[in-house]
Amino acid sequence: MQFFDLHVHTAFSGGESSIEQLASRAKQLGYKGICFAEYFQNENQIKKLKEEIQKVKEKVGIEILLGFEARNVKELKHLVDIRKRFDILLARGGDLKMNKEACETPEVDILTHPEYERRDSGLNHVLVKEAVKNDVAIEVNFREILLASKKTRANIMSNIAKNIKLAKKYKAKIIMCSGAISEWELRDPMILSSFGTLLGLDLKEAQEALEKNTESIIKKIKERKSENWIMPGVRVVK
Amino acid sequence: MKEKNQLKILLPTLREKERYVSFQIISEEPIQYSDLEAAIWNELLDFYGESGVAKLSFYLVKNLYDVGRQIGVVRCNNKSVPLAIAALGLISRLGDTRIIIKVLKVSGTLKGLSL
Numbered sequence: 001m002q003f004f005d006l007h008v009h010t011a012f013s014g015g016e017s018s019i020e021q022l023a024s025r026a027k028q029l030g031y032k033g034i035c036f037a038e039y040f041q042n043e044n045q046i047k048k049l050k051e052e053i054q055k056v057k058e059k060v061g062i063e064i065l066l067g068f069e070a071r072n073v074k075e076l077k078h079l080v081d082i083r084k085r086f087d088i089l090l091a092r093g094g095d096l097k098m099n100k101e102a103c104e105t106p107e108v109d110i111l112t113h114p115e116y117e118r119r120d121s122g123l124n125h126v127l128v129k130e131a132v133k134n135d136v137a138i139e140v141n142f143r144e145i146l147l148a149s150k151k152t153r154a155n156i157m158s159n160i161a162k163n164i165k166l167a168k169k170y171k172a173k174i175i176m177c178s179g180a181i182s183e184w185e186l187r188d189p190m191i192l193s194s195f196g197t198l199l200g201l202d203l204k205e206a207q208e209a210l211e212k213n214t215e216s217i218i219k220k221i222k223e224r225k226s227e228n229w230i231m232p233g234v235r236v237v238k
Numbered sequence: 239m240k241e242k243n244q245l246k247i248l249l250p251t252l253r254e255k256e257r258y259v260s261f262q263i264i265s266e267e268p269i270q271y272s273d274l275e276a277a278i279w280n281e282l283l284d285f286y287g288e289s290g291v292a293k294l295s296f297y298l299v300k301n302l303y304d305v306g307r308q309i310g311v312v313r314c315n316n317k318s319v320p321l322a323i324a325a326l327g328l329i330s331r332l333g334d335t336r337i338i339i340k341v342l343k344v345s346g347t348l349k350g351l352s353l
Contacts, residue, residue: 028264029340146330149284184266184336191327191341194320203320 001207003189004214006035006067006088007112007139007177012049013039013069016182019052023060025183033063033218037090037112040068040075046085065218069112073101080107087221093122093139103130106232109217110175113141115159121166122159128166131173134232137217138167140199140209142192143179157199164200173216174201176209254295255316260342260351261326263308266335271303273332274310282325294318302353309342311351319344 008022009015017025019036026034038049046066053064067088070076076091076098083089088109091102094116102111103123111131114122123131123138131138140160148156167174176196180186189210196206223229228236263269275298282291295318299311314322326339345351 025264025338029338142327146328184330184338186338187327188338188340191323191339194323195327197320198324 001030001189001211002032002215003030003210004033004035004063004218005031005178005180005186005189005210006065006110006175006214006217007037007069007090007141007179008034008186009069009179009181010036010038012036012045014181017184019064020056020060021183022180022186023056023062023064025186027060027062029186029188031062031189033065035065035067035088037067037069037088039071040079043082046082065221067109070098070102073097076101076105076108080105083107084225088217090139091136092116094118096122099123099127100130103127103136104134105136106134108134108136109220110137110139112139112177113144113179114138114163115156116141116144118159119155120159121162123163123166125166125170128170128172131167132170135173135220137173137175137213138163139179140164140174140176140196141179142176142187142195143181143185145195146185146187161200168200168205173213174205174209175213175217176206255346256295256313257316257319257344257346258299258311258313258348258351259319259322259326259344260309260311260353262340262342263310263337264340265308265332265337269308269332269335269337271300271305274303275300277329277332278312278326281329285325285328286321290321294322296322302348304353309353311348311353316346 010019057064065087069090069092070079071092090110090112091108093099093111093114099114102108176192178187193206295315297313302311
């Protein structure tokens with residue numbers, strides 16, 4: 001099994017643990033790779049992070065990707081402009097404008113927690129169809145569930161289940177991530193996939209959300225980084 | 239003659255199918271078994287409720303808990319394995335100690351867990 005956790009925050013963007021702590025914990029839990037989703041600050045940050053990641057990658061022996069999570073539409077547009085400089089572009093969902101913009105942008109790889117701090121689920125059939133068209137994966141964030149309790153947890157789980165139902169209907173890509181900001185919030189892939197079954201996925205779909213769907217995102221990134229790639233849907237054929 | 243106070247064992251086809259799940263606790267500090275037991279039962283009852291837990295046939299195997307390696311075993315029926323594992327994942331603290339539960343193996347027999 002080759003599991004990836006594509007949404008983890010480090011101390012660079014408000015997290016509690018360092019890149020090395022998170023990477024070694026992820027390896028211990030059986031992940032093949034991990035993606036650090038940082039908040040964009042400035043151009044120098046990318047260089048600094050890349051250097052740090054390279055060091056840890058060699059030391060720990062786990063695949064590490066660099067991602068940026070856009071917090072608003074303006075930031076998202078800026079990150080789309082410098083898209084080639086990092087691996088994964090995540091869009092922080094929750095705000096309806098942001099959900100819409102993320103689903104309509106082909107450069108975005110993952111829309112994170114679309115139901116975040118909302119009373120509704122944050123997605124409808126129109127947005128999900130757009131997400132399918134632009135190959136944007138919809139994230140199920142475990143941290144949101146982990147930190148909530150009782151009524152709040154029940155509401156969050158109900159909204160996530162609604163999003164999963166829509167995603168399944170329109171065959172949108174679902175991925176499950178820990179959304180951890182500390183090494184102690186990372187979870188075993190088996191626990192995440194088991195939790196998926198409570199949210200309306202069957203066990204096979206839940207495992208795909210951690211394995212096959214994340215791998216297809218990584219494959220897309222590699223294609224995008226090749227010299228032949230020009231823009232989504234356009235590449236040079238030799 | 240010794241009085242028999244036990245029921246006759248059910249036929250294999252009538253018995254409930256069981257699964258054993260071995261797990262390891264990764265923690266900041268060494269943990270006590272009693273804390274772990276309380277945390278698991280509280281989480282299960284909070285999350286699934288009494289009637290939900292009744293359907294899991296859940297049992298924490300006390301005598302198989304390895305204090306040194308912090309490895310434990312839970313038993314549930316074959317239909318409830320994902321439910322039992324999901325509830326274990328929601329435990330993030332034992333008192334002040336932060337923990338992560340890592341699932342090692344799921345098996346139909348204790349021997350299969352190769353502890």
